[in-house]
Amino acid sequence: MVKKRMVIILIMIQLAIFGLIGRLVQLQLVSTESFHGINLIEASVAQRTEQLVIDDGRGVFVDRNGQPLTYEYIPTLVLFPFLKKMDWPIDQIAAIVSVPKEVLNRQLEEAKGPIILHDGQQPIQLQPWQMERINDLRIPGVIAVHKQYELKQKYAQHVIGLLGENEKVLKERYADRNLSPKTKIGVSGLQSSFDEFLIPDEETKLLYHVDARGEPLFSMDVKYTEQANPFYPITVQTTIDRTLQQRVEQIVAQHGMEKGAVVLLDVRTNDVVALASAPAIDERDPYKDGAMENKALLPQVPGSVFKIVVAAAALENGLVHGQTFNCDRKINGEQEEKKKGMRSFEDSFAISCNRTFGELGKQLIAIDENMFDVYARKLGLLPRVGWEGDVYHFSSFRPLREEKKGNIWTDERDKKIPLAVAQTSIGQKDVRLSPLAVANMMATIARGGEAKQVRITKKMMYKNGTTFFTFDEKRLTMDSLQKETIDKLQELLQLVVTHPEGTGRSFQSLPYAVAGKSGTAETGKGELVNKWFAGYFPADRPKYALVVVQLETTSSASVTNAIFADIVRVTYDLEEKGRYEE
Known part of the structure; x- marks a missing residue:
């Protein structure tokens, strides 16, 4: 009985040994790279390795x-913790970096891994000659490198x-x-x-x-x-200008714009110089209050800014003959609260008379029901305006892939309804345009009528600095307005500012002459409106197109004009300092 028990025990011991051997074989030979999803070789090496990531x-x-x-790359000194257990020429390094050796010793004593020599919270930045002298010494555990840091x-x-x-x-x-x-x-x-x-x-x-x-x-x-x-x-x-981008964001924040967008374009190249969206993104909670949405790329109700399209179509179709319009009436024939009397086409544009453009819009749609779409495209408003093309093996590559198409009509039957046409003519009803598209329209007019795609990227470069791909300037459409029409639109946009009753008259004192158009769009949310000002400057030699829109605000609380004016002033100051000389 005892003998049988001992045999059983020996068999169990042998089975256990074989099991352990099998497990060892599995760990060491069979599943070394995929043991329960773990690469045992890599894990073993990592366990015996200290490392410092220089660049992700x-x-x-x-x-x-x-x-x-x-990111920025800062020339820094890296020290490894094993230095505190060996003799090394600390005096030489301290002299090169102009830091007391006591500081080096203290930071090493506190180190649990490789460290960057620092002064408080900031890395100590080295000069090129310092990096060269340090690395020429070839001291184990002491190396000067360009360390990647996320910008604060x-x-x-x-x-x-x-x-x-x-x-x-x-x-x-x-x-x-x-x-x-x-x-x-x-x-x-x-x-x-x-x-x-x-x-x-x-x-x-x-x-x-x-x-x-x-x-x-x-x-x-x-x-x-x-x-x-x-x-x-x-x-x-x-294409962003970092200095102007920073100043634009500061201005938006200073004026407390809670929801809206700013787009600043270079008129000549049609490049985005600065683009801001409110609210700003809080990386701790990026989706809070819809902050992740880039409002500049999303279609919004434009209001009277759309009257530029109607004006262009009316001019080219011979509907402007020096007649006057009854601006005491709304587009539905009701009495306006503020009487403005009989007005010319030019005055109507400057003071933004809805009645005038409601009437012209109905005449235009009677001629061609696609009239608004045709002229919106000529002005660079539709469909999307961001750069698009083939890049490497990607067809129809879009850097601004979050940009959405604008829209004028949702129901084609509205083109047969006079009131719906009138509402559309003043940028209400179903009209939706992105701030980027509106800025593109202003740049198109300022440039003389050539509608281009909006660029946000200039090129991609290899690590060695050579060019991998260039985002060339591209036409958005070959169908342009007549020169006489563009000249007249430029005159009208300047009149908005220079006219004694013009909706942009508050900009008369700015250091640059401004041309542009205001817009107040009903949002369907009570008294909340979208407040726009879209323009370009200097008016006589256009260099920048600028659009500011504050979304879902009250007219009394709007900071649109204040933001627009401050950006013009900042741009003027930078230009006068010669920062943007050709």
């Missing part, structure tokens, strides 16, 4: 002058967009690439549009190996690993 490997954005918009000042967040981790989407997009599940991808803005060009191949990092006790393996120097591809990551050069 993702492509970056810069402004039109090459100034960084996402956020620029054009709605344009650039945000990054986020999403392992499922990452695998769906990049199934053929061996990427870490922690790799960040673009979730909005240009980060999303250009994600396939920006996604990193590998991090750039410094690392060294340690033994089981955490002691350095001195036979192995600190290693510098970087992306194997010498051309990546890509740098995307935008």
